Amino acid sequence: MNLCIMRFSPSREKFVFYAFAALIAGLPFSKALSSVALTALLIAALPPLIRAGSGIWKESRLFFAVSGLLIFYLISVLWSGNTTAALNFVYRQNMLLTLPMIWVVHRAYLLPHLKTFLYIFIYACGVTSAITLLLFAFPENTTHWISTHLPGLNPYEFLESRTKFGLYSPFIDRLHFSYLLGLAILGLMWMRQRHWWNEWITGGAILIVTTFLFLGGRGAQLGILLILFLWIWKWIDTRYARPGSWSKSKRWGIGTLLFVAYFVLAPGLLFQTLEPVKARYDQLFWELKLLQNGEYKQWDYRHFTTLRRLLSIKNHYRLISRHPLTGTGVGDYRQALQDAYNEDRDKGLDLEANAHNQFLFIWASAGLLAFLYFVWLLITVGHKAWQMRDEWNRVLAISVLFFFVFLLLFDVFIIYQIGAMVFVLSICLILEGSVTRT
Numbered sequence: 001m002n003l004c005i006m007r008f009s010p011s012r013e014k015f016v017f018y019a020f021a022a023l024i025a026g027l028p029f030s031k032a033l034s035s036v037a038l039t040a041l042l043i044a045a046l047p048p049l050i051r052a053g054s055g056i057w058k059e060s061r062l063f064f065a066v067s068g069l070l071i072f073y074l075i076s077v078l079w080s081g082n083t084t085a086a087l088n089f090v091y092r093q094n095m096l097l098t099l100p101m102i103w104v105v106h107r108a109y110l111l112p113h114l115k116t117f118l119y120i121f122i123y124a125c126g127v128t129s130a131i132t133l134l135l136f137a138f139p140e141n142t143t144h145w146i147s148t149h150l151p152g153l154n155p156y157e158f159l160e161s162r163t164k165f166g167l168y169s170p171f172i173d174r175l176h177f178s179y180l181l182g183l184a185i186l187g188l189m190w191m192r193q194r195h196w197w198n199e200w201i202t203g204g205a206i207l208i209v210t211t212f213l214f215l216g217g218r219g220a221q222l223g224i225l226l227i228l229f230l231w232i233w234k235w236i237d238t239r240y241a242r243p244g245s246w247s248k249s250k251r252w253g254i255g256t257l258l259f260v261a262y263f264v265l266a267p268g269l270l271f272q273t274l275e276p277v278k279a280r281y282d283q284l285f286w287e288l289k290l291l292q293n294g295e296y297k298q299w300d301y302r303h304f305t306t307l308r309r310l311l312s313i314k315n316h317y318r319l320i321s322r323h324p325l326t327g328t329g330v331g332d333y334r335q336a337l338q339d340a341y342n343e344d345r346d347k348g349l350d351l352e353a354n355a356h357n358q359f360l361f362i363w364a365s366a367g368l369l370a371f372l373y374f375v376w377l378l379i380t381v382g383h384k385a386w387q388m389r390d391e392w393n394r395v396l397a398i399s400v401l402f403f404f405v406f407l408l409l410f411d412v413f414i415i416y417q418i419g420a421m422v423f424v425l426s427i428c429l430i431l432e433g434s435v436t437r438t
Contacts, residue, residue, distance in 0.1 A: 009058050013109045016044060020110055024121050028128040028180050029171040030152070031417055038421070042098050045105035060104040065377055066427050067434070069362070070096040072370035076329045086331025093415065107432065108287040113431075114261025115196065116189055125184040128171060129211035131431045136214065143168065148394030164283045166216030176418050179407055182224050183422060184208050186403065189231050190396040218284065223406040227399045229262050234395050309410065311349065315340040316360035327367035337364070358408035361415070377427075379406060385430050399428045 019040045026033030049056065057064065073090050079085035103110070135143045140158065147156035153170045162168070169177045188205050191197060212220070232257060287306040318340045319328055328336040338353040342394075355361045363371035379403065385397035404414075404423060413419035 007154060008228075012044070016041065016109055017113060019044070020106070020113075021117065021120050021421075024117050027121065027421065028177060029131075029417055031172065032152075032422060035092075035417065037093070038098065038102070041102045041106065045102050048105050049101060051265045060100075062431050063100045063104050063428055065380065065431075067097045067100055068373055068377070069370065070094075072362075072366045072373060073330050074368040076327055076370070077331060078329075078355055079326055080329030080331025082331035082335070084328060084331070085334070089330045095418065095420040095424055096419070099421065099426060103428045104404040107428075111432070118191065119196075119201075122184055122187060122191075122201065122204050122208070122286050123179055126207045128177070129181065129204075129207040130210050132167060132170060132177075133207065133214070134182060135170055136162065143148050152279070162213065163216070167214050169215065171418075172418060174215055175217050175411060176413065176416065177221070178212065178215045179411075180414060180418070180422065181212040181215070182209050182217075182220040182403060182407075183400065183426075185212060185224055186227065186399050190392060193392045197380050214360070219410040223403045224265060226406070227402060228266075229259065230399060231395065232262065234391070235332055237337070238391065262284060285389050306350065308354050311341065311344070311351060312354050312356040313360065314352070316355070316357065316364045318343075319364040320360070323364070324366070325368050327363060327365045327370070330365045333365035355412045355415075356410055358412045358414060361412045381427055381430050384433070393433075401430065431436075 008168050019037045022251060023034050023037035023041065026035075026037065053359070069092055070090070073093055076089060077083065077086040135146065138146070140156075140162065144156040144158070147153045147168075147170065154168075154172075156168055158167050166178075168174075171177070174182075185208060188201070188208070191201065212224075236254075236258070284306060315337060319333075319336055327333070334353065337355070341349075341351055341353045359371060359374065362374050382401055385401055388394040388397055404426065407413055414423040
């Protein structure tokens with residue numbers, strides 16, 4: 001693909017570098033910093049985009065594939081009764097368009113610095129993890145006082161257990177922080193293969209992995225657990241099975257034994273040795289038991305994440321069955337979902353509406369074509385990832401995409417600012433195949 005390569009003056013290139021570094025650094029601890037940096041990069045990108053004219057859209061159209069989802073959201077505004085809510089939602093999804101624009105204009109200068117940006121992301125996650133663990137080590141009253149008196153921190157909530165429902169995340173949503181740490185772990189595994197390692201990275205890795213396990217983001221934990229097997233097997237296959245030293249039957253046999261051993265030993269080891277992990281999954285099993293025997297109503301089930309997810313799937317199917325082709329429209333989606341939830345109030349279920357599946361959300365709000373387009377987008381990006389020549393780059397790209405797909409089965413991560421940023425940037429990198437140039 002013959003892309004437009006844009007070069008700036010040295011001062012402007014330096015500005016782009018620091019602005020993008022600020023965007024990356026702000027992801028785990030400051031949405032405001034990332035937003036300001038994104039706005040600055042967009043303003044800097046507009047004049048070159050205007051000068052380039054329509055040619056850049058044709059030459060760079062693959063990078064704008066993710067923007068197609070925004071078009072479907074815009075179309076659904078037409079049949080949304082609440083036009084104001086619809087337009088507000090579409091505006092909040094602007095990163096589906098603005099980030100590809102930023103990438104296309106600035107890519108020529110950003111690509112040589114991907115190693116630096118990865119370091120910045122890892123260090124930012126490491127520092128944020130250290131602060132999170134420090135606040136966990138403090139007495140609860142101290143942590144509560146700090147969250148009250150320091151601006152920019154999330155409010156601290158006193159719960160039955162500090163670990164059963166996951167650690168307190170001081171800067172961004174706990175689950176979103178878990179997702180970022182999961183991506184950081186994938187980056188660390190890739191860096192290990194590239195020998196981009198030092199004592200600072202070692203310290204950051206320890207902090208990131210520890211916080212990741214303690215935060216209790218079960219979707220992210222399970223996703224990384226599944227992906228880690230791929231990395232282990234690839235490492236064994238690369239180190240011991242080349243060139244052609246193992247027959248096909250031997251490879252399948254060893255792979256099967258490793259698969260069984262890994263998925264029996266790894267979960268059991270984590271469950272038995274780490275109290276925060278055990279507490280988080282004990283809560284899951286307890287909730288499932290109460291749901292099975294019907295005793296959940298005797299408890300404050302509004303905090304039962306398992307019940308909330310099951311009801312979310314049920315009520316999204318209700319919406320889809322009533323609006324299978326067009327969806328409710330992004331402006332009416334929230335009220336329509338709450339109305340669906342209210343239908344169960346006579347059964348004693350009184351919960352606020354929640355979306356916990358990106359695929360069902362897109363179908364229910366924007367319609368069948370939007371859902372199919374999103375699936376096509378993921379398949380296309382996956383095909384691009386599979387085409388990468390470097391084996392470890394290919395493993396990283398496939399792992400990142402799988403991680404997102406797995407998360408999106410349990411959350412609507414990419415309708416939020418942090419989620420949209422990392423999702424769109426990840427897609428741009430995979431489509432670029434840029435990691436092979438570092």
